[in-house]
Amino acid sequence: MPPQRLKVACAGLGRMGKRHALHFLNRTPRAELVAASSPDDAEIQWARQHLEPFGVRLYKDYDEMIKQEGLQAVVIASVTTVHAEQAIKAIDANLHVLCEKPLSTSVEVSQSVVDAAKKKPNLKVMCGFSRRFDASYRDAHDKMDGGRIGRPSIFRSQTCDMLDPTGFFVAYAEFSGGIFVDCSIHDIDLALWFFGQDSQVKSVVASGITAVQPELRKHQDRDNAVGIVEFYGGQIAYLFASRMMAAGQDDATEIIGTEGKLQVNAQPMSNLVNIYEAGGVRREIPPHYYGRFENAFVTEANEFTACCLDDGKLPMKLTGAVQAVKIGCALQEALVTGKKIWFDEVGRRSEKALL
Amino acid sequence: MPPQRLKVACAGLGRMGKRHALHFLNRTPRAELVAASSPDDAEIQWARQHLEPFGVRLYKDYDEMIKQEGLQAVVIASVTTVHAEQAIKAIDANLHVLCEKPLSTSVEVSQSVVDAAKKKPNLKVMCGFSRRFDASYRDAHDKMDGGRIGRPSIFRSQTCDMLDPTGFFVAYAEFSGGIFVDCSIHDIDLALWFFGQDSQVKSVVASGITAVQPELRKHQDRDNAVGIVEFYGGQIAYLFASRMMAAGQDDATEIIGTEGKLQVNAQPMSNLVNIYEAGGVRREIPPHYYGRFENAFVTEANEFTACCLDDGKLPMKLTGAVQAVKIGCALQEALVTGKKIWFDEVGRRSEKALL
Amino acid sequence: MPPQRLKVACAGLGRMGKRHALHFLNRTPRAELVAASSPDDAEIQWARQHLEPFGVRLYKDYDEMIKQEGLQAVVIASVTTVHAEQAIKAIDANLHVLCEKPLSTSVEVSQSVVDAAKKKPNLKVMCGFSRRFDASYRDAHDKMDGGRIGRPSIFRSQTCDMLDPTGFFVAYAEFSGGIFVDCSIHDIDLALWFFGQDSQVKSVVASGITAVQPELRKHQDRDNAVGIVEFYGGQIAYLFASRMMAAGQDDATEIIGTEGKLQVNAQPMSNLVNIYEAGGVRREIPPHYYGRFENAFVTEANEFTACCLDDGKLPMKLTGAVQAVKIGCALQEALVTGKKIWFDEVGRRSEKALL
Amino acid sequence: MPPQRLKVACAGLGRMGKRHALHFLNRTPRAELVAASSPDDAEIQWARQHLEPFGVRLYKDYDEMIKQEGLQAVVIASVTTVHAEQAIKAIDANLHVLCEKPLSTSVEVSQSVVDAAKKKPNLKVMCGFSRRFDASYRDAHDKMDGGRIGRPSIFRSQTCDMLDPTGFFVAYAEFSGGIFVDCSIHDIDLALWFFGQDSQVKSVVASGITAVQPELRKHQDRDNAVGIVEFYGGQIAYLFASRMMAAGQDDATEIIGTEGKLQVNAQPMSNLVNIYEAGGVRREIPPHYYGRFENAFVTEANEFTACCLDDGKLPMKLTGAVQAVKIGCALQEALVTGKKIWFDEVGRRSEKALL
The missing domain is CATH 3.30.360.10 (Dihydrodipicolinate Reductase; domain 2)
Known part of the structure; x- marks a missing residue:
């Protein structure tokens, strides 16, 4: 039996969301992209062609997606204004989180993600500063x-x-x-x-x-x-x-x-x-x-996955993002x-x- | 149903063979590494740890491997002296072939691979000049x-x-x-x-x-x-x-x-x-x-795979290798x-x- | 009769003074180094060996030097603290001046050089920002x-x-x-x-x-x-x-x-x-x-010389130095x-x- | 009394000859350009403007020039076909020689310069391979x-x-x-x-x-x-x-x-x-x-001059040019x-x- 793969969902399918989705689909051997969400019709249309055929379930609603059976982690690449809210919801749903930078443009809101994460020490919650993986x-x-x-x-x-x-x-x-x-x-x-x-x-x-x-x-x-x-x-x-x-x-x-x-x-x-x-x-x-940073994003996906599966130490503290x-x-x-x-x-x- | 993936075997698990095997296992989304062979015990030992857990079947004998049910392609990374022989056997078994350079150190032997390939125009037979993919x-x-x-x-x-x-x-x-x-x-x-x-x-x-x-x-x-x-x-x-x-x-x-x-x-x-x-x-x-050329090898694996699956044109002619x-x-x-x-x-x- | 050469004196023979003296002696064809001064015995000693044999007259006292018959210009490379004073004296003596940067570490004192120069519009007075000549x-x-x-x-x-x-x-x-x-x-x-x-x-x-x-x-x-x-x-x-x-x-x-x-x-x-x-x-x-800037200093010496001899326009305004x-x-x-x-x-x- | 300067003549005032003449005139402090020759009217015309005013005597005839009283050295920058002949004549006239490369396009003719030079071991005869001075x-x-x-x-x-x-x-x-x-x-x-x-x-x-x-x-x-x-x-x-x-x-x-x-x-x-x-x-x-090599040519002029004045060792052997x-x-x-x-x-x- 092959080793277990991390079941990942991708929130947001804009410019960077598409890339994250494809990285987890194709370039992260230990992960399996199982879901993706976007409120945007054009983005869903793109996903029908590029993700759905490979077994990725699509959602217009983030809240629905994170209820998907067996889901283990979410990569959040939606607009910055909802990063924190989506991250906190994912944490509440016991999902590991890789959130695009910044957590929020507000210090207080950013801190609220840290506070939520602190209550679930078993979860891996990381803000994706891609250059750390370059x-x-x-x-x-x-x-x-x-x-x-x-x-x-x-x-x-x-x-x-x-x-x-x-x-x-x-x-x-x-x-x-x-x-x-x-x-x-x-x-x-x-x-x-x-x-x-x-x-x-x-x-x-x-x-x-x-x-x-x-x-x-x-x-x-x-x-x-x-x-x-x-x-x-x-x-x-x-x-x-x-x-x-x-x-x-x-x-x-x-x-x-x-x-x-x-x-x-x-x-x-x-x-x-x-x-x-x-x-x-x-x-x-x-x-x-x-x-410049394509390979860093791929490394980020792989290392985040490994941390989740192996209960490893994340390469950086979430507090740093605040x-x-x-x-x-x-x-x-x-x-x-x-x-x-x-x-x-x-x-x-x-x-x-x-x- | 996800699109079909190319079932690939890797012949030879030395320095370059290990890399090819891992590229097809982890970094070639449209391919599936299903088999690997080596006459060398230490190499097989390595494969037990790094390939077998992911569903790759191991063989000490190349001839046995290419009989594996459903196999579609072979990447040949064994010692140069057997490149041509293994390539011809694979062609005879109706398998696509990606052969490490050179086909042979002899012009005549190299030509014999071209001759074999000519008889099976439906097969993709390529000599892996990696720099072409850089x-x-x-x-x-x-x-x-x-x-x-x-x-x-x-x-x-x-x-x-x-x-x-x-x-x-x-x-x-x-x-x-x-x-x-x-x-x-x-x-x-x-x-x-x-x-x-x-x-x-x-x-x-x-x-x-x-x-x-x-x-x-x-x-x-x-x-x-x-x-x-x-x-x-x-x-x-x-x-x-x-x-x-x-x-x-x-x-x-x-x-x-x-x-x-x-x-x-x-x-x-x-x-x-x-x-x-x-x-x-x-x-x-x-x-x-x-x-220097890691990414080129990965591109090579992906493009060879795409050519086999989509009946595409190989980026170079086999005669060039001769x-x-x-x-x-x-x-x-x-x-x-x-x-x-x-x-x-x-x-x-x-x-x-x-x- | 060969064209006239500018008769130049060098004030100060420290690290940079030595270089200026040699540039005017050897690498400024239209200039002739005729005098040099330093209050420092070791520097005078150096000059006895490297300047005097070529017809350069040596002085321990700056004020004496600028009285030398026929002198037309002074390059000031003494310690920063006397730049302005020596420049003003030279201007008063109707000599062109190339002064090492800065005119002074004080804005007011720097301005006093500008004020002195304004009264003698026929003189070329330049602060030597060498990078302008690079x-x-x-x-x-x-x-x-x-x-x-x-x-x-x-x-x-x-x-x-x-x-x-x-x-x-x-x-x-x-x-x-x-x-x-x-x-x-x-x-x-x-x-x-x-x-x-x-x-x-x-x-x-x-x-x-x-x-x-x-x-x-x-x-x-x-x-x-x-x-x-x-x-x-x-x-x-x-x-x-x-x-x-x-x-x-x-x-x-x-x-x-x-x-x-x-x-x-x-x-x-x-x-x-x-x-x-x-x-x-x-x-x-x-x-x-x-x-890094040796050639720039030589160009500076040559262009300053040409401006003095040909009544040309200096490449930069003295007010900029203030x-x-x-x-x-x-x-x-x-x-x-x-x-x-x-x-x-x-x-x-x-x-x-x-x- | 300033140290003696080497009295130099320049043969040929084409592209490279003009440069050599100006280097010896302006950028070789220990040398003094005293003569220049060219059979070409346009080149002589150029020299009337750029050399003669500085005391350089002009000749249309090389043989006349090398008889000039007090002359010590010749730099030969004429067409390649006369390099060897002019070099040998200069050697015969007891002049130091800096000859542009090559001595000749013929090995035998090149060797004849070496042979002539051997008879006058007191003379400095150098073929100007400028890169050696870079x-x-x-x-x-x-x-x-x-x-x-x-x-x-x-x-x-x-x-x-x-x-x-x-x-x-x-x-x-x-x-x-x-x-x-x-x-x-x-x-x-x-x-x-x-x-x-x-x-x-x-x-x-x-x-x-x-x-x-x-x-x-x-x-x-x-x-x-x-x-x-x-x-x-x-x-x-x-x-x-x-x-x-x-x-x-x-x-x-x-x-x-x-x-x-x-x-x-x-x-x-x-x-x-x-x-x-x-x-x-x-x-x-x-x-x-x-x-690319301007500074090398200037260094060449200065080092050749120093060797002549100080009876120093040339940086390369003339036989190497053959x-x-x-x-x-x-x-x-x-x-x-x-x-x-x-x-x-x-x-x-x-x-x-x-x-």
Whole structure:
């Protein structure tokens, strides 16, 4: 008898939901995609063609889906606004949860997922920060852990999307939580990973512009933003997020230690091809984050599955996801108000920190 | 009812056989690994643990395995010396065949597989030149096809393995066919792909040394060799193969056209990490070809499967595999004798070609 | 009769003074080094050997030197604390001046040089921001001017020195003006160059740490610092300066526009050599800024000379040097106080800017 | 009294002659350009403007020039066909000689320069292989000498010019000696430098095509050629030369040793700028060899000057220049005849070498 496979449902079949569904269907040998849900007719239509023939049961209603007999886990890839609610319902239904980032654009709502998860310690509840599963980031983290750069001190990271001239991001900004919560959340999570999950933020400050999409201002958002995050313990992360890259997805990270520096993707590339032509030497770069992180998402699916089946330790704590949202929201507030925001050593907002 | 999956057996469970078996087991959604064979006890032992629990039936005898009820295809990853024999038996048993390169180190024996396959035009019989499935090589080929470099004229390619100080390659050389047949066969196949599958070789010449393993000479082999292959039609491929790289696998290719040049892997790398440290900036490179070509092997498994199930067209002709062996053997002969070897326009050896 | 050559004196013969003296002696065909001064015996000793034999007259006293018959220009490479005083004296003596950066660590004192220069419009008075003469920066600026990246919007730049374990920087910090005035002044000047010389700073904010040299705190300095500079007009520069690089000098700049991005030295290198060895592929990087910018200093000497002889236009305005010091000092203050500092649209400090 | 400067004349004021003249005039502090000659009116016209005002005396006749009072050295940058004759005349006139490569396209004529030089051991006679003065090649050579790659065994090098669509190279080919003598001579010289100046060639073989300029065949030349040079001692150099690069000058070299590999210019670049734009990331590369080697030519001028003034040891032996021409001519012959050419251990042509 072959070993048991984890029975997984996928909530949401938008851009990322489709990918998660296919990863669990085809590229996660120890998992079995048994259900998928979407309130959207076009998405259900897609699923009839790509999922149903392989034994995946489809639902328009999430609540119905999570009652399916034998279901063990849910991957939540629906719109951000329902992440937390769906996660809590799944926890209540005794299902393992892999939830797309962020848990919520609100710190309090994010915390409510943590609170729900705490009551069911047997469940695996993970927020999907995909970069933690990327081979290059992992290699960099291993090298740091191995002492190769001394004490990590400065962290630079950027999440820069290719310009989408359709104006999609303007509508999207209404619910995204803003550029720091939507994009930089990844960089913030990485900073916490490299500096230590329990690093305490001391201050944040940020500046931004609307270089190509001034309408973003009506949603209190920007298309380019930089921020500085100070941590107690003497470490600094500085971040850049942008929506206007010409060449493609340009996500780079540097970890600067007392004895060395690690770079991840400082020279982005689609593949190993160089083109020599009139004008010089050119390489292409991935147009979107999925081109950069596809393998990381697949690894995430497989490792989450293994943790559920083997009662293993998740590679990251759920509380970190709240901390990341908290820093992201503070940066967004600093971006809009122009103010520097301080925190005391137990994480409460304070008017002025000691220097 | 889920769509039918291709029932595949794996012959040989050595280094590459294990990988093929796992690819078909876990990473080829439309295939189902149902059987595996090896005459080697240790390999069978490995399979008991990693394959049998998932419903894979194990055989010590290849001939028994290919009789298994319902079997549709065989991937042959056994020692090179039995490739052709096993392939022909599989064809006779009406099985699709994916055979590791080379079909044989002998042109005549390789041709016998082609002859067998010709009699069963309904079967898919493919020699696994993995680089044809590599995303970077494919991108380069697409760009060439798209006219981006004009007419391809000069082809440079190298297959350079990391030094294995155990002396493994000396024993291996007895049956490998020599460095041009074992390593450069990939580069030769690529040359035929980029110059056109029906390119006719005009001459070959080669030189080699034993820089680190003089004992290779007893098997008429070398640890470093360079060769030049002229084609009718005015194209030249020049090749380098080595067994003594210090840094890792170093396989690079350039296609030089009348209006541009394409490079594949001219700057090898394991991943996207750079390490800044005393001494400068360093990046690691894959220690072995599998580190470079893992994804290509998985793509190969999936595309072969799709061709079998959908009666699709294989991405390359089996006759090309004979042509590659023919050129590889001629280079090996040129290497050992020091002579330039000429061919006439229909592919027969000739004493002297017209210039 | 050969064309006239500019008669130049060099003030200060420390690390950079020696280089300037030799550049004017040997690598500036239209100039003639006729004098050099230093109050330091060891430096004079060096000059007896390397300058005097070529007809350069030596002085212990700057004031004496600038009286030398026929002298036309002075390059000032003495300690920062006397830059302004020596520059003003030279101007008063009707000499052209090339002054090492910064004019002073004080805005007011820097301005006094500008004021003196204004009274002698026939004189060429330039502050030596060497990167303006670097071929790569110039190429990037030309490309930006040519519209290749649309409107420049975000500017990232770093000046990162190799760790000097002797503790030199601690003593040096007493007079250097701090890491933003000493190192980032170059990046600030570049930001002004790329965003437009008349860009008005709106706010600055900064954070820093002492990761390797805690004693720097006694001079109100840090060994790593990041800062954000907002400009009226909707542009942002963000900066990083460090004293603890392991691999060597690591000065990189990015100019991000609405339609593209330009990078300068994002992959630092000493030369065009790659070393493949156990552990991967390595390249060396220059240990010091002179290794990176030697040719820029030589170009600076030649272009300054040409401007003096031909009454040409200097490549940059002296007022920019004051603006750079002003921003550097504000960043340094923000670094120490933790406060965000605002400016109104005419450059005066303001308690709170309108957003 | 300033130290004496070497009085130098420049013969030939074509493309490279102009550069040599200006290097000795402006960028070689210990030399003084005192004379220049050209039979060409346009070149003399150029010199009236750029050299004469600085005290350089001009001649239409080389023989007249070398009689100039006080002259100490000649740099010969005239057409290749008169290199040897002019060099011998200069030697006879007791002048030091820096002669552009090659001494001649004929081995015998090249040897006649060596013979003349032998009679005047006090004179410095050097053939200007500029790459020997390039900082990157020197760094690579130093690293090899330091044992960093073990025993150098395989040498790959290419000299690839940008396509000149004017057809210049066709006319040029009549006197250039062919692509191996004109272009690859540099790579051959480098091979001799890295493998040891006294390396004995064992065999050469070559192939070539006319991909863009079929008219080259009337001068027995090709626009793309590859060759293999075997040395006694078990070392191999393999070479590529091309006239049809789209992107610019593409000269790369690899030295592969038993314990590592050194690359020089494997990723050509004009400067340190990367351009991110629609289509990916691009860097420019130098259009011509002077863009790549300008600094090497200047170093050459300075070191040659120092050797003459200080009676120093030249960085390379003149006999090496004959050896390089000999190998280049043999490759050219192999290219045209299609034959492999063998040499015995004392350098004489032989019908068949022992293997």
